[in-house]
Amino acid sequence: MSVISLDNPRDSAERVVSELLRVPPAADELGRVFAAHGHLLHLVGGSVRDALLGRPTTGATGAGGAPADLDFATDARPERVLEITRGWAEATWEAGIAFGTVGLARRGLRFEITTYRSEAYDRQSRNPQVTYGDSLEADLSRRDFTVNAMAVSVPGHDFVDLFGGMADLARGVLRTPASPAASFDDDPLRILRAARFEATLGLTPVPELVEAMRARTERLAIVSPERIRDELRKLLLAADPVAGLERLVEIGVADIVLPEVAAMRMEIDEHHQHKDVYAHTLTVLRQAIALEEPGAPDEVLRWAALLHDIGKPRTRRHIPGGRVSFHHHEVVGRDMTRRRLAALHFPKDVTDAICRLVYLHLRFHGYGEGEWTDAAVRRYVHDAGPQLTRLHKLVRSDCTTRNRRKAAALSRTYDSLEERIADLAAREEIAAIRPELSGDDIMALLGLAPSRLVGQARAHMLEFRFECGLVGREAAEAELFRWAREHEVPIPDA
The missing domain is CATH 3.30.460.10 (Beta Polymerase, domain 2)
Structure with missing residues (x-):
């Protein structure tokens, strides 16, 4: 500064x-x-x-x-x-x-x-x-x-x-013109704003300011969700959002405005078999920021990095050998993310994008040594949709191991996945995968009116597209007729 x-x-x-x-x-x-x-x-x-x-x-x-x-x-x-x-x-x-x-x-x-x-x-x-x-x-x-x-x-x-x-x-300090207590009583949102200025400008709140923030966290209950949301969004876009977030957690404000983040401060088990989820999350956030385009902070990516593991506290299970599991935390985390962002009145498109990334952040770990079929790669791209580039960055940021050999291996494996995506994209359209037969095509070929059956047929043709790629109109129609016979759907005479 x-x-x-x-x-x-x-x-x-x-x-x-x-x-x-x-x-x-x-x-x-x-x-x-x-x-x-x-x-x-x-x-x-x-x-x-x-x-x-x-x-x-x-x-x-x-x-x-x-x-x-x-x-x-x-x-x-x-x-x-x-x-x-x-x-x-x-x-x-x-x-x-x-x-x-x-x-x-x-x-x-x-x-x-x-x-x-x-x-x-x-x-x-x-x-x-x-x-x-x-x-x-x-x-x-x-x-x-x-x-x-x-x-x-x-x-x-x-x-x-x-x-x-x-x-x-x-x-490099942050003070209030009046007494901190009077200032925060006048407008409790200033508690969040103090954390934002710490994150944005690197200004450290003086001790009496910190104590007043801590003592008046409950006053935030009278501030509208929209005002809290706007401050949090600005904080996440700051030069050093981690500094502001750590302040909010430290003084107890996160317990009110982002309780899921505060809840990630879980005790490490006695055998140190799993990481401190909170510390891991802040590292992921820093690493995600490092992957952004210079001068272009990515709000969706940052929120996804912050919230990607919020499902872990609710899914933690102790298993034999002193180990810990977090099965399906990406599903639980997605639902928790949606509820939290809804409570803060986030725009639907921003919420949907963040939730998609939270849900998909673990998918890559099923890739193993590259055993995925082309169909699995197509599904990965399809499910990520417009968030694919962000998903690449989130997955890479989620590697926080200190084991250099393991980190390098994970990076190479993801390089391999990206190369396969690029190779498939060169051979066929995978950015927005659709069945080769549209809903109108299906209705015309099978003589159907709009109905649930048409949706089922289209879902099957989408799965067929995943499995086989582009096969051409004739082969796609043959598959539709095969499906129709299997499901006893009458096929009009040619």
Whole structure:
């Protein structure tokens, strides 16, 4: 992490301003609009923090090339913000107006302007109670962490750091502007956010912050699943998600938001015949990240790596000789994964992809020394579907043995499987295997209306495709008629 030196505070401030001058001119234009109407406008939050860290200033592009937000604080109320920016903004959105936030767009950039505010949860509510403030100082004091409680005026670029955020960045520590207890009582989600900043920026929470996190884990019960989900997704996409996850497990937060992960901390048996599943999982996650394309974190792969063994605690059985088995943990783990992601309101497509990987992560271990038939290889590709590339990475990451000879042998064996997949793909279409006869073909050939029988016939033809590959239309029809006779399905006269 590149942080500016504090040896010369004046030089540091000048360098901050220099970095912030890279903010798009539209931000200064917006500041002049507010000033002309008698209001103050300050750039706050991540843009200021990232300038100090030497990271690219937000506002250029976000994930996937989409424009990212520039966050501002103002003394103007939301209705006033809409009024004074009418004609300047090319688009506006009011989804957050109940929380004091107005969104604007201009020249491909997005701006979020939030009225000075304070917000706190009551003991029963899932939503913050928002009240407006009257000063920038009060607004900054109720922000989550000192590193996010700095501001720069626009267009003047006066730097405001009332709580030592710049010094905390230089020391690599995470603190709150107010007392940690008060901060987490105001918004318990900040407990998760602290772990995310540890994972994202490498900032270590100070001891009093950690103790407040630990003491208030139960407060997360009032936070909506969607907000918890969003923080966890950001944490998994961080530079070092393991650091954040270890913090959540250590302080007991994982027991609430990801109990299946915390449950993997199983005792190693006295003969050391199986690994600590939790430590193994974190290693798998690190190794999966190492296989990602540079600069392209893969959320589905990371979640699959984290959750692939969550079925082990429930399936652990002690067997003679001091050994331990986890039979069918991939099936149990898939179902547990689906329930957990559903509870967090994950999108269905993301959930389906992760569950497929969890379910299939053990399939390769039946490959042995390459004894699989071509039919088995086709099934492997078919069952993986669009997740095949991720499955390759997950399986390779799942090898955490310290025995170099064993690790090398497993790697060579998987190389062999990938080579066989490539060889089959060169000879036939296996990326999206389908029967050579469609459902319409089957109905026409057998004179059937849409029915369960058509589905059974198609399932048989898919199995035939797995076993025999591409055989041509004539041979496929002959197999369909053979199946029909075997199942006493009348065959129309040719």
